[in-house]
Amino acid sequence: MHSFRELLETFEKRFNIYQFPQEPVELYDAARHMLQIQGKRIRPILCLMGNELFDDIVEDAYEAAVAIELFHNFTLIHDDIMDQAPLRRRQISVHEKYGVPTAILAGDVMLVQAYEHLKYISSEILPDILHAFNQAARLVCEGQQLDMEFERRHPTQIPMDAYLHMIALKTSVLLAASLQIGALIGGAGDRNIHHLYEFGKHLGIAFQIQDDWLDVFGDPEKFGKQQGGDILANKKTFLLVKAYEIADAAQRQQLDACMQLQGQQKVKRVIELFEQLHIKEWAEAEKKKYTDQALHHLEEIAVISSRKKPLEELVSYLLNRTS
Amino acid sequence: MHSFRELLETFEKRFNIYQFPQEPVELYDAARHMLQIQGKRIRPILCLMGNELFDDIVEDAYEAAVAIELFHNFTLIHDDIMDQAPLRRRQISVHEKYGVPTAILAGDVMLVQAYEHLKYISSEILPDILHAFNQAARLVCEGQQLDMEFERRHPTQIPMDAYLHMIALKTSVLLAASLQIGALIGGAGDRNIHHLYEFGKHLGIAFQIQDDWLDVFGDPEKFGKQQGGDILANKKTFLLVKAYEIADAAQRQQLDACMQLQGQQKVKRVIELFEQLHIKEWAEAEKKKYTDQALHHLEEIAVISSRKKPLEELVSYLLNRTS
Numbered sequence: 001m002h003s004f005r006e007l008l009e010t011f012e013k014r015f016n017i018y019q020f021p022q023e024p025v026e027l028y029d030a031a032r033h034m035l036q037i038q039g040k041r042i043r044p045i046l047c048l049m050g051n052e053l054f055d056d057i058v059e060d061a062y063e064a065a066v067a068i069e070l071f072h073n074f075t076l077i078h079d080d081i082m083d084q085a086p087l088r089r090r091q092i093s094v095h096e097k098y099g100v101p102t103a104i105l106a107g108d109v110m111l112v113q114a115y116e117h118l119k120y121i122s123s124e125i126l127p128d129i130l131h132a133f134n135q136a137a138r139l140v141c142e143g144q145q146l147d148m149e150f151e152r153r154h155p156t157q158i159p160m161d162a163y164l165h166m167i168a169l170k171t172s173v174l175l176a177a178s179l180q181i182g183a184l185i186g187g188a189g190d191r192n193i194h195h196l197y198e199f200g201k202h203l204g205i206a207f208q209i210q211d212d213w214l215d216v217f218g219d220p221e222k223f224g225k226q227q228g229g230d231i232l233a234n235k236k237t238f239l240l241v242k243a244y245e246i247a248d249a250a251q252r253q254q255l256d257a258c259m260q261l262q263g264q265q266k267v268k269r270v271i272e273l274f275e276q277l278h279i280k281e282w283a284e285a286e287k288k289k290y291t292d293q294a295l296h297h298l299e300e301i302a303v304i305s306s307r308k309k310p311l312e313e314l315v316s317y318l319l320n321r322t323s
Numbered sequence: 324m325h326s327f328r329e330l331l332e333t334f335e336k337r338f339n340i341y342q343f344p345q346e347p348v349e350l351y352d353a354a355r356h357m358l359q360i361q362g363k364r365i366r367p368i369l370c371l372m373g374n375e376l377f378d379d380i381v382e383d384a385y386e387a388a389v390a391i392e393l394f395h396n397f398t399l400i401h402d403d404i405m406d407q408a409p410l411r412r413r414q415i416s417v418h419e420k421y422g423v424p425t426a427i428l429a430g431d432v433m434l435v436q437a438y439e440h441l442k443y444i445s446s447e448i449l450p451d452i453l454h455a456f457n458q459a460a461r462l463v464c465e466g467q468q469l470d471m472e473f474e475r476r477h478p479t480q481i482p483m484d485a486y487l488h489m490i491a492l493k494t495s496v497l498l499a500a501s502l503q504i505g506a507l508i509g510g511a512g513d514r515n516i517h518h519l520y521e522f523g524k525h526l527g528i529a530f531q532i533q534d535d536w537l538d539v540f541g542d543p544e545k546f547g548k549q550q551g552g553d554i555l556a557n558k559k560t561f562l563l564v565k566a567y568e569i570a571d572a573a574q575r576q577q578l579d580a581c582m583q584l585q586g587q588q589k590v591k592r593v594i595e596l597f598e599q600l601h602i603k604e605w606a607e608a609e610k611k612k613y614t615d616q617a618l619h620h621l622e623e624i625a626v627i628s629s630r631k632k633p634l635e636e637l638v639s640y641l642l643n644r645t646s
Contacts, residue, residue: 021461027468078431082424101405101471104427108401109464111431115438116457123446130453134439138344141432145350148424 001307002057004314007048008041011065015044018066020113030098030106034073037091042318043178044069049314050182050196053307060185063120064129068178070114071133075140077107082148111137121185128184136177143169150236155244156252163241164205172204195297199311202294207318209287212237216271217280228267234259238286239279246277291319324630325380327637330371331364334388338367341389343436353421353429357396360414365641366501367392372637373505373519376630383508386443387452391501393437394456398463400430405471434460444508451507459500466492473559478567479575486564487528495527518623522634525617530641532610535560539594540603551590557582561609562602569600614642 002010018035020028044065051061079085080093081103087093095103114133121129146166150158179200183193212230216239220227230237240255247255251273258270274280294315298308325333341358343351367388374384402408403416404426410416418426444452469489473481502523506516535553539562543550553560563578570578574596581593597603618638621631 021465024465024468024472026472027465078427082427100423102468104401104405105464105468107431108434109461111434112457112460112464115453116461119450119453119457123450126449126453127442127446130438130442130449134435134442137435138432138439141428141435142344142347142350145347145425145428149347149349 001052001310002048003310004045004049004317007045007310011041011044011048011062014062015041015066015069020109026098026102027105027109030077030094030102031110033097034077034088034094034106034110037089039069039072039089041069043072043174046175046178046200046314047182049310050179050188051186052182053196053301053303053311054183054186054188054192058185060121060125060129061182063117064133064181064185065178067114067117067133068174068181070110070117071137072174074107074110074114075144077103077110079144081107082144125184129181132177132181132184136173139169139173143167143171143173146170153236155236155241155255158236158241158244160241160245163236163238167205167208167238168201171208172201175204175207176200192301192303195300199294199297199301202290202297203315203318206287206290206294209238209283209290210319212239213280213283213287216274228264228270231267231270232263239274239283242282243274243277243279247273251277287319291315324375324633325371326633327368327372327640330368330633334364334367334371334385334392337385338364338389338392343432349421349425350428350432353400353417353425354433356420357400357411357417357429357433360412362392362395362412364392366395366497368637369498369501369523370505372633373502373511374509375505376519376624376626376634377506377509377511377515381508383444383448383452384505386440387456387504387508388501390437390440390456391497391504393433393440394460395497397430397433397437398467400426400433402467404430405467448507452504455500455504455507459496462492462496466490466494466496469493476559478559478564478578481559481564481567483564483568486559486561490528490531490561491524494531495524498527498530499523515624515626518620522617522620522624525613525620526638526641529610529613529617532561532606532613533642535562536603536606536610539597551587551593554590554593555586562597562606565605566597566600566602570596574600610642614638 015035020031022028047065047068048057048061051057076088077094080088081095081100085093086096093103094106098106118126118130118133143166146162147170150163150166176197177200180193180197183196188196215230215237216228218227226232230240244252244255254273255270258266258273261269295312298311298315301308338358343354345351370388370391371380371384374380399411400417403411404418404423408416409419416426417429421429438456441449441453441456466489469485470493473486473489499520500523502519503516506519511519538553538560539551541550549555553563567575567578577596578593581589581596584592618635621634621638624631
């Protein structure tokens, strides 16, 4: 069994030398620009771990992992265009640097390249892998659409279950599918795959709740982001949607008033309201709930427990960040 | 053997009831909007013809044909965004109706759906089909990038061979790949596939030359487009690129001056210059050259000649439009 760090090292060796064609220069420069903005590579490593949960890692899993990471980067390029985001992990976003048309195409060509890696997967399992990949890809697009629609709504018009569904599509589904694809390659049965998929889905939601929590309550120096960045951007987070759900009429008016404020005063005032509404404690309990559910599904997978260790360690690593 | 019309009828029956999921409504309404703007379905029919050139049409070919038509519609949605085109076949374009973000996503999800149809193809040929499809998809993206770059250049900065390469990528490659994929499904050998691919490539170039010719010299009532639409838009067509190539210094200056004009005066003046430079005759000779080359490659394919009849008829149908 291999740890996250070990798998990451092997994956990076393959992925960092990723070659696009040379011409047209601008198109592939745009694609390369995205790939050099290095991410955490959680999804491809989940794919490798999904494989190793059931069997030794095979070449197919590396091809799938590369495809998944390319797909993820494709979504980031297109999401940044749609969200008009000037930055991505503190670097200039692709469309800001190369313009929207080239950024659209760079995303398109990256998605096609993702599918080109699936081609190398053993043909007897290729149809299932292709289906799992397509399914996840479609749901991620649906999640992004819902996210955009929710951003235009007043928070009182976003029921918590609809919000949760959107987050599941936009974030969790790809984590779950990465594990699922690895497991398919590892020869897992349907029941085990089901539990592994649900593990990934619940893990993703717990991770997103934590992310929203850290933005407000985390140590900005350790977290590496501006405190209250989501608040300043009026972003619909778990915390904000919940706050509106449980607020009384007067508190809702106060939240509405906060939306009009700017700067540190806004952050301070929203945090005060969150404290009145015990949002911090609620978020911590929700994160624990989803983490427990994830671990319950992991437990249900019928393999010897030592095989589960890297995934258990990953849960700790991902979900024990307090800053 | 089936004619274009017969194959079209069968294909339309399958494709017209194409179902996207219901939710999110806006995303799939945008996708549906594109699909109801009906095209000529040349590419999927080429795929079916590629199959039937070598064997009876099988289910795999229909799945591939649907995938190819979805892919083509995906490129139209994204191209219209990049080109800021308000109309597509006289109807409002997807991004004009649903906004750029939803149009980007509708294109993305349509591309994913295209790949979902490939999943149904027999697994022993799936890797080859997937590769051919990916290869074509990548080249089409490259062609669109080059097209955008050329639109920013002065025509004297576009050598004819570079222009031809761009058109081949943007237009011909998908026609060629549609035939190739059909042939792979029909069990064709490498040599036959090579000639069929080249047939499609040359056919595509001949078709594009004719399209440019019709814009200027066709009968606008029969052609169904405004005469000189390309001229009014300063579009880099075969005709314009050639005109700049062979013009002397004085004629180039006159062409440059025309670029600044508007309306019917512009169309009239450019046509006069084209006549001075014998562009009409040049284009007709070029179209004939590429048509002959296409037919030569068709001849080289080792199947009994009656099997080639539908493709020969298609060549006549596509390339004998004089208006």
